[in-house]
Amino acid sequence: MQARFPRTPGYLLLLALALTASGCAAPTQPSSQRVVGIIDNGGTGIDPLVMLDTVYVGVPFVATVTTFGSACDTPDGTDVQTTALVADVTPYDLLPPAGTVCIAVLRASPRPVQVTFAAAGAAIVRLHGRRFGGGDLTLSRSVVVRP
Numbered sequence: 001m002q003a004r005f006p007r008t009p010g011y012l013l014l015l016a017l018a019l020t021a022s023g024c025a026a027p028t029q030p031s032s033q034r035v036v037g038i039i040d041n042g043g044t045g046i047d048p049l050v051m052l053d054t055v056y057v058g059v060p061f062v063a064t065v066t067t068f069g070s071a072c073d074t075p076d077g078t079d080v081q082t083t084a085l086v087a088d089v090t091p092y093d094l095l096p097p098a099g100t101v102c103i104a105v106l107r108a109s110p111r112p113v114q115v116t117f118a119a120a121g122a123a124i125v126r127l128h129g130r131r132f133g134g135g136d137l138t139l140s141r142s143v144v145v146r147p
Contacts, residue, residue: 034076037067037091037109039129039137044068046108049089049127054144057120065091065127066110072102075109085123085145087115117145 039048051063065078076094080087091111096102117123127139 032097033095034092035095035130037075037093037129038069038132039065039067039091039127039139040131041066041108042068042106042132044106044108048129049125049139049141051115051125051141051143053142054146055115055117055123056146057117060114060116062112063089063115063125064110065089065113066108067091067093067129068106068108068132069093069095070102071105071107072096072100073107073109075111078111078113080113080115082115082117085117085119085121087117087123087125088128089113089115089125090128117143120145120147 041048046066046068048066048068049063050066052061055061067073067075073093073095076092078089078091080089082088091113093109115125121144123143123145125141125143127141129137129139131137
């Protein structure tokens with residue numbers, strides 16, 4: 001017994017939308033590209049790095065890191081490396097395959113990032129990313145680490 005699917009215009013439209021929304025791609029299409037995220041907020045007023053100004057030794061805290069891109073860009077992880085009282089945070093985004101049609105709108109993609117300092121003192125969190133149009137950008141925030 002074969003499954004029968006309706007062939008109404010409404011059904012075909014729903015099927016086309018579902019395939020488009022799921023990001024189906026032909027096997028011959030190039031794959032997505034993982035890149036360091038854009039942290040230049042493009043004048044949106046959204047802070048790319050939001051965090052507490054006082055934390056405690058050995059207690060993880062959450063910072064919110066926001067990258068900016070098109071409607072098709074998606075967050076793809078964040079590297080956090082802490083040495084003494086400096087934490088280096090690098091967010092990554094996944095860009096769609098070349099030729100993908102995306103809505104030309106600037107979208108903010110916030111994500112939580114966990115940071116822990118092992119010593120008390122004045123610490124720095126550095127957010128490493130890119131500018132719109134190319135070039136590296138590093139933003140820094142100070143944090144007091146209490147015993």
